[in-house]
Amino acid sequence: MTNLAINRRQAIVGLGTAGALTLLGRPAFAASKVKLGVMRLASHAPSYIACERGYYKDEGLDVELEFFEAAQPMAMAIASGDADYAVTAMSGGLVNLAGKGAIKVIGGAVSEEKGVAGAxxxxxxxxxxxxxxxxxxxxxxxxxxxxxxxxxxxxxxxxxxxxxxxxxxxxxxxxxxxxxxxxxxxxxxxxxxxxxxxxxxxxxxxxxxxxxxxxxxYAPDYQVTTVLTSTNNAANEREKTEAFITAHSRAIDDYNAAVVDKTATPEEVDEVAKIIHKYVDSDHPFPAAKKIFVGSAMRINTGCALTLESAMNQLVWLKEEKMVSETIRAQMLFDISYVETI
Structure with missing residues (x-):
């Protein structure tokens, strides 16, 4: 085994042994205004579903969607306080902001999976x-x-x-x-x-x-997008952050059942597709848009679980390419106390 592999494994183990906290039975957090960074892509559907079905409100969160066109501006918005949470891909800019103590990856979202439509x-x-x-x-x-x-x-x-x-x-x-x-x-x-x-x-x-x-x-277990928040939220706003994860996870279940696993009823598939259509490809007729949504859905990790090995591989690659500082460690980037790792 290479030193790189050993160091990666040690870093993963070093992130913590307590595991994810159980969110079931936690009382709803007091009403709080939250800005959530998203893109107008079908893969961001859980954010739309949770808003439209009141899942965030059920957890005491008043969520406002903030739309972006790339991952880097989203990470910068988290660091500056212009957004509270975001669903976006890991990038060199994101990792460098984590190295400065500004942001944390607290979960996973879209992932590549053999047999499921992906990129x-x-x-x-x-x-x-x-x-x-x-x-x-x-x-x-x-x-x-x-x-x-x-x-x-x-x-x-x-x-x-x-x-x-x-x-x-x-x-x-x-x-x-x-x-x-x-x-x-x-x-x-x-x-x-x-x-x-x-x-x-x-x-x-x-x-x-x-x-x-x-x-x-070429990358069957690739963690494409992650759930992101500020270091302050991760460390000091635990109840609010748990509330966000709980609500978002409910919407992920709806999405996966409707368009990935296809275990939902036809009526439920239509309802979920209509929610996505409100935010994505709304200028296209619904039947055509629905066909694309259902035919091209990517797996979103249940419970916002994080494919940590893939995320670590991305960190290693960014270091090898000299796009992030060698001094950035896994503990600076990830807080895995909120979700399971897979």
């Missing part, structure tokens, strides 16, 4: 016709990301690593916003991208991109 690797129509028909063909091609150290950057790394392609042979195009990457791929300004199915399937249906692989083929 799809896309090629532009132009690049596909020129020979980019599988992920093995990315050598010498351009790949869209929001920022260095983003989830898109990490997915590209995992794809390249699995196919023996040096990252130096892929041109990373930093476009900052998801909408900008959609436009660049659709017009052939970039060759490839990887994005969750709700966006990918829409582009595929329009004929503006071609599917060349699945991220789950």
């Amino acid at each position: 799809i690797i896309l090629a532009s129509e132009k690049a596909y016709q020129a020979g980019l028909t599988t992920a093995k063909d990315l050598n010498g091609k351009s790949f869209g990301i929001t920022t260095a150290g983003s989830s898109f950057h990490y997915m590209c790394h995992k794809i390249a690593e699995a196919n023996g392609i040096p990252m130096s042979e892929i041109s990373l195009r930093r476009l900052h916003k998801v909408d900008a990457i959609v436009g660049a791929l659709g017009t052939g300004q970039i060759d490839a991208w990887a994005i969750q199915g709700s966006i990918a399937n829409e582009m595929l249906a329009e004929g503006s991109a071609k599917q060349i692989g699945l991220v789950s083929d």
Whole structure:
């Protein structure tokens, strides 16, 4: 076993042995105004469901949704106090803010899982016709990301690593916003991208991109997004934070049953899809939007559980790429006292 593997295991063990606290039976927290950072993506559905079905209110939380277009601004909003909680991907900027004592990852959200629709690797129509028909063909091609150290950057790394392609042979195009990457791929300004199915399937249906692989083929246990809060909230607002996790977890159960596991009734599937449609692709007819939501749903971890090994792997990668300080330790980034780790 390498020193890196040993250090990773020691760091995980060192996060704490008490385990997750049981939330059942906890009295609701007194009414509190909370700002929650989200993106207009189907994978953020539990936030919408919990708002629309009153789950946050049941826990004494008055939640206001704050919309963002990338992970880094969300992390900065948590650090500055402009948002209380957020659901977003780990990024270099997020980890550096944790190293400064500003934020904590307290749970997990979307994760890749074999057999469940996940992020799809896309090629532009132009690049596909020129020979980019599988992920093995990315050598010498351009790949869209929001920022260095983003989830898109990490997915590209995992794809390249699995196919023996040096990252130096892929041109990373930093476009900052998801909408900008959609436009660049659709017009052939970039060759490839990887994005969750709700966006990918829409582009595929329009004929503006071609599917060349699945991220789950290269990162089957990837913790794509996490639940984030300020260090102050994690340490000093425990009852409020537990209330948020409890409410959000109820909505996760609704989402997974309706569109991932498909154990819900058809009526419940419709109700959940209508809630998502209110916030995502609302300019599309509901039947078409529902088909995309149900056909491209990604697993969201029950109880906001955190796939800690994957999260640790991302921290190690960010250090290896010199995008975060070597001095940042797992204890600075994660507070695993709120949820189970898997």
